[in-house]
Amino acid sequence: MIKSKFIAVGIAGAMLFSGCKTKDLKMSEAKEEKSKEHKIVVYQVFTRLFGNKNKTNKPWGTIEENGVGKFNDFTDKALHEIKDLGVNYIWYTGVPHHAMVRDYTAYGISNDDPEVVKGRAGSPYAVKDYYNVNPDLAVNPANRLQEFEDLISRTHKAGLKLIIDIVPNHIARKYEGKNNPEGVKDFGADDDVTVEYKRDNNFYYIPQQHFEIPDGDVPLNGEKNPLIDGKFDENPAKWTGNGSRKVKPDQNDWYETVKVNYGVRPDGSKDFPELPAGFDQKSYKEHFDFWQDKDVPDSWKKFKSIALYWTAKGVDGFRYDMAEMVPYEFWSYMNSAIKMKNPDAFLLAEVYNPNEYRNYIRLGKMDYLYDKVETYDKLKDIIRGKSSPDGLSDIQKGMADIEHHMLHFLDNHDEQRLASPEFAGTPERGKPLMVVSTTLSTSPTMVYFGQEVGEAGNENAGFGTRSRTSIFDYIGVPNHQRWMNEGKFDGGQLSDSEKQLRDFYKRLLNFSIKSPALMGSFQEIQSVNRQNNGYDELIYSYVRWSEKQKLIVIANFSSEKTSEFELKVPADVISKWNLKDGNYVLLDQLYLENKTYFTVKNREGTARVKIKPSESFIFEVN
Incomplete structure (x- = not known):
């Protein structure tokens, strides 16, 4: 999302969380989940940055100075190389038209006030028009929707599926639905603005008070702009996206957005039908049927229309920003409708409260949630010297019933880059983390573009801060640009170490999507x-x-110490594997030249292992 994300959960999330009791999954449902044939790998691209060849990287630079990527930069060759990396899904981040500081009035688009835009390029999570796409991403902005539809076709032709963002919790402060389908009214068009709350209002209001620009951030770093005048015309003021009810939000609030009302009263009580007991065990079809005769808040209908609009255009799924700030009854309503149109839709949610995971999976009908707070944070603590890896086993045990639904990642647009000094420090130190993150569970794995060539996010982009590749600015991504090689997408400018790193990712991801x-x-x-x-x-x-396959995974998180030991595999595992006494070969599936021998004697297994710093083995028992 955007800065101060976790503060926001404390401010607004508390009024939305419910303590609904959950049950264990039925055995049949668990088996159904396990029956999926192969792991999924998601490749996240920040669409605005992916194809940008410009290397100027001036802080706060314009498009003319720093450049910008386009939909058309995702050529057949680029998509083939992404697919060949070992990827099933590509997440095009930042596609819906969001607020930005650039004049597109010639195309019927109003200018946005820099005082309620973060950065120059703007946050992709302050969506301005859900029925069209970011004009920055089109060669011809007048034809921008067709250019994205062409990208959908190219993506499918390459054998990839695609997802885009939907941000139901909040929209841009100046939302203008100029491309609404027939019969779809704009957000707030029918709101009663004289009251703080009404069920079918799309927003929460602060009646009879004008919105005030927050103190702190200096728009465009002090550059002059005719719209920078210390004012933004919003009367009455609306609640801010993270739930702040102040007329003048704080600098760290999501002041560029307004919160959407889903029928949750200001006191946190629900003003809509709730799911009956036992619906955590019901199918999406049963959830869909439940909502057919129910009267639901207007915002629910608006976002369902948005999701079905993009589904009809061939989008294969969605990543939902800050999903836990929206009640899971709404997700049941919308996700079940999506699944009725596309049963294979990929529905991924940003949720950070472990106590709510099962509600959003089982009641909200999410396919996948971020495994950030547990597995990601644990791996980061290990490599930062703050924790032992032993606790990974407890995390897996605690999430055994939902582990398939917890998407693993080490890098994304919100987090510090894996190779940055603030995380692993070097790409090589990130390797054992990536092996464990990829192979620990049946869940999908996500890679953020540039991660596979060691991008460290060192640029001072402007509004964005170093260690994270900026989502607010026009900027180049140096390591990725070397792989892109002026649009050849052949890695021609990569260093030897960067080529070796990408080869490692390619080996690991391709193994993972084929491994039973x-x-x-x-x-x-x-x-x-x-x-x-x-x-x-x-x-x-x-x-x-x-x-069909038996694997032993060993990772060395130390970047300094070689370890040599006799690895033991206990009798209960040997029994489950039905191995007889004797000698077996262990062949590393990452680098096939690495092998050792595995001896089973008296139903216990042993192998002599020597593992170098930051090295990992995925041994297959032969």
Whole structure:
């Protein structure tokens, strides 16, 4: 989302969370989830930055100075290379038309006030018109929707599926639905602005008071602009996107957005039908049927129309920004409608409260949630020297019933780059994290563009801060640009180490999407090995298996120490694997030249392992 995201959950999320009791998944449902054939890999691209060849990187630079990527930069060759990396889905981030500081009045688009826009290019999470796309991304802005539709076709032709963002919790302060389909009214068009709350109002209001620009941020870094005058015409003022009810939001509030009303009263009570007991065990079809005769708030209908509009255009799914700030009853309503149109739709939600995970999966009918607060944070703590890897096993155990739904990542537009000094420090130190993140569970894996060539986010882009590739500014992404090689997409300008890193990602991701064991069972072998001589405290090991494949995964999170030890696989695993006494070959599936021998004696397994700093093995038992 945007800065101060986690503060916002505390401000606004508390009024939305419900303590609904959940049940364990039925065995049949669990088996259905496990029956998926292969792991999914999502490749997130920040669409505005992906194809930008300009290397000027002036802080607060304009398009003319710093350049911008286009839909057309995703050529057949580019998409083929992404697919070949080991990717199933591409997430085009920043596609819907959002507020920005650029004059497109010649195309019937009003100018946005820089005082309620973050950066010059603007936040992709302050959407201005949900029925069209960002004009920056088109070669011909008048033809921008057709250019995106052409990209949808190219993406499918390349054998990839695609998702885009929907941001139901908030919209741009100056939303203008100039491309609404027939019969769709604009947000707020029928609102009663004399009251703070009414169920079918699209917004919350602060009656009889004008909105005031927050103190702190200096629009456009002090550059002159005719719209910068200390005022923004909003009367009455609306609640801000993160739930702030102040006429003058704080600098750290999401002041460029306004909060959407889903029928949650200001006191947090719900003004809409609630799902009956037992609906956590119901199918999306049963959820869809439930809502057919229900009277629901107007905002629900508006966002369902938006989702179905893009679904009809061939978009294969959505990533929902700050989904936990919207009640899960709404998600049941919208997601079930999407699934009725496309049963295979990929629905990914940004949720950070572990106590709510099961509600948003089972009641909200989400396919996947971010595994940020547990697995991601744990891996970051390990590589930053703040934690032992042992706790990874407890995380897996605690989420055993929903592990398939918890998408793993180490890099995205919100987080510090994996290779940045603030995270792993180097791309190489990130390798064992990536192996564990990819192979630990049956969940999808996500990679952020540039991660696979070691992008560290070092640029001072303007409004954005270093260590994160800016989502607010026009900027180039240096490591990615070297791989892009002026549009050849052949890695021609990469250094040898960057080429080796991309090869590592390619090997790992392609193995993961083909491995039956990674869609099978998990068991930690950390506890039985922790007392071994030579088994360093920064080693982590576990096994994954299916009927067709048995894997032993070992990762060395130390960037300095080589460890040599006798790895033990306990008797209960050997029994589950039905291995007889004897000698077996362990062949590393990342680099096939790495192998060792595995001995089973008296129903226990042992293997002599030597693992270098930041090295990982995915041994297959042969």
